[in-house]
Amino acid sequence: MKALFLGNVAADTAEGIRAELPPGLEIKIVADPQDLLRSPEAAAASDILISNHWRTEYPPMPQVKLVQSVATGIELFDLAALPPGVRVCNAFGHETAIAEYIVMVWLALHHRLIEISGEFREQASWRTSWVESGAPHGEVRGSTLGIVGYGHVGQEVARRAAPFGVRILAANRTAREAQAGVERVFPLAELDRMLPLCDTVALCTALGPETTGLIDARRLRLMKPTAFLINIARGAVIDEDAVYAALREGTIGGAALDVWWQYPNAAEPRRRGSRHPFHELANVIVTPHNSGWTTGMVRRRWDEIADNIGRCVRGESLINVVATI
Amino acid sequence: MKVLFLGRFAGGHAPRIVARLTTTPDTEILADDTDAARLAPALAEADIVVGLAWRAGFPPAPRLRLLQCIATGVDLMDLAAVPRGVTVCNTLGHEKPIAEYVIMTMLTLTHRLFDSVLSFRAGSWEASLQGGGTRHGELLGQTVGIIGYGGIGREVARRAAPFGVRLLAANRGPVGDAAPVERIYPLAELDRMLPECDVVVIACALAPETQGLIDARRIALMKPGALLINIARGLIVDEAALYAALRDGRLGGAAIDVWWRYPTPAEPQPLPSRFAFHELPNVLMTPHSSSFTEGTAERRLGAMVGNIDAVIRGEKLINVVTTT
Numbered sequence: 279m280k281a282l283f284l285g286n287v288a289a290d291t292a293e294g295i296r297a298e299l300p301p302g303l304e305i306k307i308v309a310d311p312q313d314l315l316r317s318p319e320a321a322a323a324s325d326i327l328i329s330n331h332w333r334t335e336y337p338p339m340p341q342v343k344l345v346q347s348v349a350t351g352i353e354l355f356d357l358a359a360l361p362p363g364v365r366v367c368n369a370f371g372h373e374t375a376i377a378e379y380i381v382m383v384w385l386a387l388h389h390r391l392i393e394i395s396g397e398f399r400e401q402a403s404w405r406t407s408w409v410e411s412g413a414p415h416g417e418v419r420g421s422t423l424g425i426v427g428y429g430h431v432g433q434e435v436a437r438r439a440a441p442f443g444v445r446i447l448a449a450n451r452t453a454r455e456a457q458a459g460v461e462r463v464f465p466l467a468e469l470d471r472m473l474p475l476c477d478t479v480a481l482c483t484a485l486g487p488e489t490t491g492l493i494d495a496r497r498l499r500l501m502k503p504t505a506f507l508i509n510i511a512r513g514a515v516i517d518e519d520a521v522y523a524a525l526r527e528g529t530i531g532g533a534a535l536d537v538w539w540q541y542p543n544a545a546e547p548r549r550r551g552s553r554h555p556f557h558e559l560a561n562v563i564v565t566p567h568n569s570g571w572t573t574g575m576v577r578r579r580w581d582e583i584a585d586n587i588g589r590c591v592r593g594e595s596l597i598n599v600v601a602t603i
Numbered sequence: 604m605k606v607l608f609l610g611r612f613a614g615g616h617a618p619r620i621v622a623r624l625t626t627t628p629d630t631e632i633l634a635d636d637t638d639a640a641r642l643a644p645a646l647a648e649a650d651i652v653v654g655l656a657w658r659a660g661f662p663p664a665p666r667l668r669l670l671q672c673i674a675t676g677v678d679l680m681d682l683a684a685v686p687r688g689v690t691v692c693n694t695l696g697h698e699k700p701i702a703e704y705v706i707m708t709m710l711t712l713t714h715r716l717f718d719s720v721l722s723f724r725a726g727s728w729e730a731s732l733q734g735g736g737t738r739h740g741e742l743l744g745q746t747v748g749i750i751g752y753g754g755i756g757r758e759v760a761r762r763a764a765p766f767g768v769r770l771l772a773a774n775r776g777p778v779g780d781a782a783p784v785e786r787i788y789p790l791a792e793l794d795r796m797l798p799e800c801d802v803v804v805i806a807c808a809l810a811p812e813t814q815g816l817i818d819a820r821r822i823a824l825m826k827p828g829a830l831l832i833n834i835a836r837g838l839i840v841d842e843a844a845l846y847a848a849l850r851d852g853r854l855g856g857a858a859i860d861v862w863w864r865y866p867t868p869a870e871p872q873p874l875p876s877r878f879a880f881h882e883l884p885n886v887l888m889t890p891h892s893s894s895f896t897e898g899t900a901e902r903r904l905g906a907m908v909g910n911i912d913a914v915i916r917g918e919k920l921i922n923v924v925t926t927t
Contacts, residue, residue, distance in 0.1 A: 375741045378710055378766065385707035389896070391889075392720065398890045399881045402872050408674075408895035409655075409865060411615030417700045417896040438765045442703065541728075548726045557724040565716070566723040566731035572714070572741040 279591050280304040282320055282339075284329035285311055287348045291328060291580055298584040300591045311336070326590055328583065334359040344590040346583055350430075351512060352600055353485050366601040367586055370430055371578030372570035376510050377434035379569035380480050383534035384423065384439070386563060387478070387506040388416040393560060419443045424476035426492070427483025427511060428454050428463055435480060436460050447472050451488060473500040478508065485512035495520035504531040510569045513539040513551070522554035525562055532561035536569040604628040604915050605666075607645050609654035610636045611868060613673045616904065620653065623908045626915040635868045651914055653907060659684040669914045671907055676836065677924055678809040685927045692910055692922045694903040695754075697894035701806075701834050702758035704893035708858030709747070709763070709802055711887060712830045713740040718884075742766040748800035750816070751807025751835065752778050752787060759804060760784050771796050775812065797824040802832065809836035819844035828855035834893050837863040837876075846878035849885055856885035860893040 281303055283292040289309040299305070306320050311331075314321060318337030327339060328346045331354035340361060347355065347368045355366065386392065390406075394415065397403045405412040421444055425432040428450035436446050440459030448456065449464040449472050456463045464472045466488060473479060479501060483489045493507070494517040501507070507530060509516055518539045524530045538551030550557070557564050582598065589596050606628045608617035614634035621630055633645050636656065643662040646652070651669045656679040664686055672680060672693040682691065711717065719730045719739070730736045745768050749756040752772040760770050764783040772781070773788040773796050781787050788796045790812065797803065803825060807813050817831070818841040825831070831854055833840055842863050848854045862875035880886050910920050 374743050374767070378741050378743070379714060382707060382710035382714060382716060385703055386711065386716070389704065389707060391707060391711065392717075394892055395887055395889050398875075399888055402874050402881070404866050404872065404890045406892050406895065407866075407890035408900075409612045409615075409891050411612070411619075412895075414895045414897045414900045415892065417703055417898055419699050419703070419898065441762045441765065443699065548728070550726065557726075563716075563720060564723050565719045566728045566736075568719055568731045568736070568739070571731065571736070571738050573738045574741045574743055576738060 279325045280306060280323050281326040281328060281587060282324035283307045284314060284327060285309065285331065285348075287330050288328045291348050291583060294576065294580045295584040295587075298581075298588075300588050303587070303591055326587060328587070330354055332356055332359060344586065344596065346586055347600075348579070348583065351485060353512070357601060357603060360603045362603050364603045365596055365599050366603065367596055367598045368600050369579045369582045369586075369598060371580075371582055372575045373430040373434045374578075375570040375572040375575040376431050376482075377438055379536065379565075380431075380435045380482070380508055380510060381438050383508055383563050384478055384480070384506070385418060387508075387532050387534060388418050388421070390415040392563060418478075421445070421477035422447060422475055424449070424472050424479045425460075426466075426469065426479060426481050427489075428460075429482065429484070431510065432480075432482040433457060435482065447475060451483075470497065470500055473497055474502065476505055477502060478506045480508040481511040481515050483511050483515060485514055489515050491515075491517050493517065493521065495523075498524045498530060501530050503529055506531050507533040509533070510536045513537045518552055518554065522552070522556060525556070525559050528561075532563075534563040534565075536565045537567055541567075604650045605648050606630045606651045606653065606911055607649035608632045609645075609652050610634065610656055611866065612655045613653045616673060617653070619904050620908055620911070623904065624912060626912045628911070628915055637868075651911055653911070655679050657681055657685055664689075669910060669920065671910055672924070673907070676809060678836065682925065682927060687927055689927045690920055691924045691927065692920055693924050694906055695922055696902045696906070697899050698754040698758045700896040700899050701755050701893045702762055704860065704889075705755075705759045705804055705806070705832055705834060705858075706762050708832055708887055709804075709830065710742060712832075712856040712858060712885075713742055713745070713802075715739045717887065742768055744768070745801040746771065746799050747802045747804065748772065748796050749784070749804045749806055750790075750793065751775075751805065751813075752781075752784065753806065753808075755806040755834070756804070759806065771799060775807070794821065794824055797821055798826065800829060801826060802830045805831070805833040805835045805839055807835055807839065809838055813839050815839070815841055817841060817845070819847075822848045822854065825854065827853055830855050831857045832859075833857070834860045837861045842876055842878060846876070846880060846883075849880070849883050852885075854885075856887070858887040858889075860889045861891055865891070 289307050321337040321339045326344045330348050334356050345366045394406045404410040425448040428448040446460045449469045451466045542549045608614050611634045614632045617632050646664040650666050653671045659681045670691045747768045749772040752774040770784040772784045773793045775790045778787045864873045
């Protein structure tokens with residue numbers, strides 16, 4: 279059998295799991311997808327594709343049986359361009375790291391950590407100190423956290439947030455039972471009833487037709503004027519123009535954004551994540567899509583991917599199947 | 604009845620306290636407690652003093668009944684020098700916001716949040732997954748050691764537990780119910796706990812046995828790359844030794860909320876240490892603000908207001924530390 283590792287992330291994965299792969303599996307690494315267009319035989323001969331994307335213009339893969347995504351989201355795969363019968367699987371292992379990120383920025387937004395530490399470091403200002411009777415900051419205790427998308431990540435967030443003495447609500451596309459500490463899981467269709475109750479809204483949902491543009495101008499207005507918005511899902515879940523306006527004008531309190539509406543490419547390696555300057559807003563914590571990018575996450579994810587490749591080679595049932603073409 | 608707000612800290616909060624009193628005592632603010640000419644007459648008349656410090660050599664305070672500390676720690680009050688029969692009270696309620704601060708900074712240092720934010724604000728994706736940048740850490744699987752398993756230490760442990768960390772603690776006295784901490788070391792055996800920890804949280808009171816507790820020798824016992832979080836008092840840590848360990852990268856980072864230098868009337872904007880912690884990228888520094896949340900400030904000021912009203916009405920005091 280032959281496995282094709284396509285793109286930078288997959289190339290990294292290949293190096294990381296090489297020792298765990300079944301003996302006899304032939305490995306081809308194409309780090310730059312442009313090279314695939316020049317050597318279509320690599321695609322033609324592969325039984326397994328490991329990548330974060332697949333595009334229509336790529337050469338056909340008539341033999342492929344398993345398309346293993348190196349990410350959880352598979353929206354960069356053009357599924358229509360894959361042959362019938364192929365199974366598409368994703369990978370997890372990131373939920374721990376991302377849940378930690380959400381709790382971190384949830385606290386940092388309430389405590390105004392970046393502002394207070396920056397002012398103290400740069401200006402030796404004691405303005406925000408208890409001993410100087412300046413302006414106190416917030417705390418999460420007693421506040422309401424709303425989790426949109428009550429899946430792997432959302433549940434891990436709720437488990438970690440519960441001991442902080444907060445009210446936790448969730449919204450999910452499909453019905454899910456609330457775990458301990460979660461007061462209620464709303465159907466996603468009733469999100470409008472949950473939003474006005476929340477001091478923080480954390481977006482942990484997958485990107486799909488029902489969630490594209492989910493947080494639009496109208497829903498932003500349903501949020502409290504002091505509320506914080508956290509997005510670790512996908513940029514397109516939020517209306518870019520509407521959220522920028524809301525943050526700039528202070529119709530919501532602040533945000534932590536880890537996922538973006540546009541990404542760098544070879545031609546533009548320092549391309550900003552948005553056409554709006556979110557990075558200039560003091561009430562926004564911006565990070566470059568790295569909330570899950572931890573050493574532990576990568577190890578867990580590699581283990582899952584190696585496991586699935588082994589299963590495919592041995593003809594066993596696959597894990598994390600998200601689509602069968 | 605007269606209430607004296609003594610020192611810069613109490614003086615700053617005086618308007619908020621006075622505005623909420625339901626009694627109408629005379630009030631005086633003396634922000635500079637080294638001003639001897641004003642201190643003697645002020646103390647001579649005061650029935651209640653709200654302050655942070657009481658020093659040996661203060662002039663007589665014959666009418667004093669309540670010495671209300673504006674903080675939790677009464678370590679700046681020389682209790683032996685306080686007149687006989689005075690009730691000393693402190694303020695509480697800071698455990699939960701400080702525990703939030705500890706978890707927040709533990710995560711921030713582990714995930715290297717500030718590095719990500721600063722480089723991304725400047726336009727770089729180097730810290731990202733797509734950029735193939737250096738991965739950051741996570742709390743899962745780390746060992747967290749808490750020095751001082753009192754109110755704050757317990758609140759930290761409760762919040763840290765669901766992160767899948769191993770929890771250890773060291774405490775002066777014996778501890779009845781340790782959960783969720785795996786093991787409590789006597790403070791005298793701190794040297795055995797330190798090498799186990801990826802994160803060390805200082806949450807003990809300042810006292811003779813904790814002053815200078817974290818010195819160069821004990822810092823050397825910590826794991827290379829370990830994190831130190833101090834929300835207790837600056838003097839528990841040897842300033843020079845910590846600075847050197849952070850500068851040289853022997854410790855991975857520190858979150859410091861309590862300092863060796865504080866504002867005085869003469870110097871309202873001092874650097875918080877004689878060492879340049881503010882130039883070290885692996886230091887997360889805040890100006891003694893971990894507990895200064897809207898909710899806590901409100902509750903603490905409310906408790907002090909209640910005590911002042913209680914003395915005037917002859918009612919019972921709360922948060923009594925001792926009666927001299």
